[in-house]
Amino acid sequence: MQLSKVRIRNFRSIEDLTLPLDHLTVVCGPNSCGKSNVMRAILLALQPSVGAADVAENITQWKTGPRTSIHIELIFSACIPALAALAEPDGTLRYVCKLYRGGTVSRQVGASTAQADFELLINNFQIVYVPPIRDLNAGGLEPFRKLLKEALLRTRGTGNVNGLRDQAEKLFRRKARPVLSNSTNGVSKLLGNSTMELDFAGMEMESLAEQISLKVKRVNVEVRLDAVGTGHQSTVIMDLYKQLGSTYEGSLLFIFEEPDNHLHPSTIRCVADDFEQLSLTHQVLLSTHSPYLLNHFEMGKLRRLGVKxxxxxxxxxxxxxxxxxxxxxxxxxxxxxxxxxxxxxxxxxxxxxxxxxxxxxxxxxxxxxxxxxxxxxxxxxxxxxxxxxxxxxxxxxxxxxxxxxxxxWDSVFSSAVPHFIPMTVHAKGPIQAAAQAILSSLDTKKKRGKNAAKTLNALLIELNTAVALPGKFEDSAVEKLLISTALLSVAERTALKKGLQQRAVNTYRPLLKKANCWVWPEDLEAELLRNIDCENIVEAELIQLGVLTAPPQAANRRSTLDNKLHGMANEPEKLAAVVDKLEQDNAFSRSAMNICLNTLFP
Structure with missing residues (x-):
């Protein structure tokens, strides 16, 4: 039996969430997105006893009405025979738990609201919750002890726990007989025809499992597991879960919360393999924020949560x-x-x-x-x-x-259309001749040759036209993105195209913002050098940083500064220093930079 879907409403940060689960499901997402709350909700729904304190601690803060309740719905597939009478014809079993502010609880398994049927469910589908910290000194072994105890009690045949209890009772009786013989004679005199026997009514062999610890034997030296590193403790315990799960009879859901704690990246890969193996026999649900662990799993096993x-x-x-x-x-x-x-x-x-x-x-x-x-x-x-x-x-x-x-800015126009600065007829001649020479050697039967020919022909058309061709929005990088995301309608894309061609910022910027896009009026370097004051600030800072040894010549000052800024892409610390100086001198006042930041980081 497997938990195939969970729906959670009004639980902590979760207003309404439906999450499909598989044999192995990995919940991920940024901090405070609700990963732990998914785990808590499942545990609470199957908790045998729930009180008003549990409701007060977990009910959402977004709804305050007196009739607001926590609603947790669990859908199970491949229902086992013991629960078949409560399931749908296809073997699906639906369990709904509602917890009200006053502390009352409503449970429904299939169509039944009987407490006995809920107990039947939790007896046949058990959860092993493993908290984030698996340090033995912080109770990291408790879930393992509980699972081991359950496995021991379910053992059948020779050597099972009940059989061991009988053997222990016989052993104690045999060894105690000589010790109690004298007391038996005395009791017989006082009480008449009476004997003294050992009382085993209070002896519970099951409690031994709760006292189990672990040790590591290296050659001839034995070391308690809690004496080794925390990372090794976590790894060993999670491997033990895998081994126990492979022999455990019945339906188990293992919930591991942030199993990557304390672990080295190379060790995480081994732990991920353990999860894969464990999911072959029992269901596994885990949460993590580790890219090392997430990258081990296929995307289909991931469930991303986000806050919205x-x-x-x-x-x-x-x-x-x-x-x-x-x-x-x-x-x-x-x-x-x-x-x-x-x-x-x-x-x-x-x-x-x-x-x-x-x-x-x-x-x-x-x-x-x-x-x-x-x-x-x-x-x-x-x-x-x-x-x-x-x-x-x-x-x-x-x-x-x-x-x-x-x-x-050039991303709003197709790269198939070249763009030239104004040139004389004499200057165009060598370019035309070179383009024709390249065209004659292209293999246009192949895709790359055909695309190159298309670009060169567009270049020649522009060179031979008195007026430069207008930019072509169709097939541009921006248009491709707008089509694939469908964030703008056809009419909005048409209006955007017109606004871009006319450079009407009041028209195109709101449309681009709706499409999650920002386009610089030219490029970022041009924005950093948008006026003479910015140029002066950048020039002085580049000299201070040693990027420039002296002020550039006035004729090519702007292009020199632009090239230097572009070349500092691989020197982020120096580029950041330039940004610091521009910001300190309020150089971005009333600029496209401020609009950009408001668009990207609302």
Whole structure:
């Protein structure tokens, strides 16, 4: 029997959450998204006794009405014969638990509200909850002792616990007989025709399991397990769960909360293998925020939680997996220097074209919010190209992760259309000749040759036209992203195209914001050098940092500063110092930079 779905309402941070479960389910997400609350809700629903204190501690703060109740619904599949009379014809069993503010509890198993049927359920479906800290000195062995005791009591055949009790009773009687013989004679004289016997009514062999500890034997030296490192303790105990689970009869749900605590990344891989093995015989539900652990599992096993509108919301990955395989997703994400699951751990992912954007936006956020990007669970990814920004944001959108895209101005026009500065007829001649020479050598039967020919022909058309061709919005990186995410209607995309071509910021910026996009008026470097005051600040700071040895010549001053800023992408500390100076001197007042930050970080 397996818990296949849970629905939780009005429980702590969860307003209404439906979560499908599998043999192995991994709950992940940013801090305070409700991972632990899912575990607590399942445990509370199957807790034999619940009081008013439990309700007061766990009922949501978002609803305060007197009739508000905690609602936890568990759906079981492959119902066992002992519960078949309560299940649906397809073997599905529905259990609903409602806890009211006054402390009263309503339980319904199938169509039955009888307490005996609830007890039948919890006797046949048991939960082993393993808390985050598996330090033996902090009670880390208690769930293992409980499970071991249950396994021992269920043992049948020769050597079972009840058999051992009988053997112990016979042994004690035999050994005690000589000791009690004298007392028996005395009792017989006082009470008449009486004997003295041992009383075994209070002896419980089961309690021995509650006193079990563990030790490690190295060659001829024995060491108690609680004397080794905490990380090793955690690893050993979780391996024991795997071994016990493989021999345990009955339905078990193992709940591991943050099993990566104390563990080295290499050890985490071994623990992940244990979870996979354990899920072959019993159901496993675990929560984690470790990218090392998450990256071990297929995306289909992950359940990401995120906080939205002050309540926990479940974001399914079904749409993502329908388009991309786990292998493809790993490959794509690694091209960005990421593991596939890293975005799942973030509150917000911002995808930018280059490393300069990442450094500048991160530093300004820290200066203005007084908190780092990492501390805010925000991930800024440098895609190194406008088309890659569009591709990665599409994946994030399918993951249902909060995202923003940051583009340079040229991303709103198709790369198939070249753009030239005004040139004389004499200057155009060598370019035309070179383009014709390249065209004659292209293999247009192949896709790459055909695309190159398309670009070169567009170049020649523009060179031979008196007026430069207008930018083509169709097939641009921005349009591709808008189509794949469907955040704008066809009419809105048409209005956006017109606004971009006319550079009407009041038209295109609200539409881009709705589409989770920001487009610089030119590029980020141009924004940092947007006026003469900014140029003076940047020039002085670059000289101070040793990036420039002297002021550049007036004729090419701006281009020199622009190139230096662009080249500092690999020197984030120096670039951050430039941003600090611009912010300190209030250089971003009434600028596109401020609008950008408000768009990205509302």
């Amino acid at each position: 509108n002050d309540a926990t919301t479940y974001f399914p990955l079904d749409g993502l997996l329908a388009k991309y395989s786990s292998k493809t997703l790993h490959y794509i994400s690694e091209t960005y220097g990421l593991k596939c699951i890293e975005p799942l751990l973030s509150n917000l992912v911002i995808v930018v074209e280059g490393a300069t954007d990442r450094t500048v936006l991160s530093r300004l956020y820290e200066l203005r919010k007084n908190i780092t990007i990492d501390a805010a669970d925000i991930l800024i990814v440098s895609a190194e190209g406008k088309d890659r920004v569009a591709q990665f944001c599409e994946i994030l959108h399918l993951m249902k992760i909060e995202w923003r895209a940051v583009f340079d």
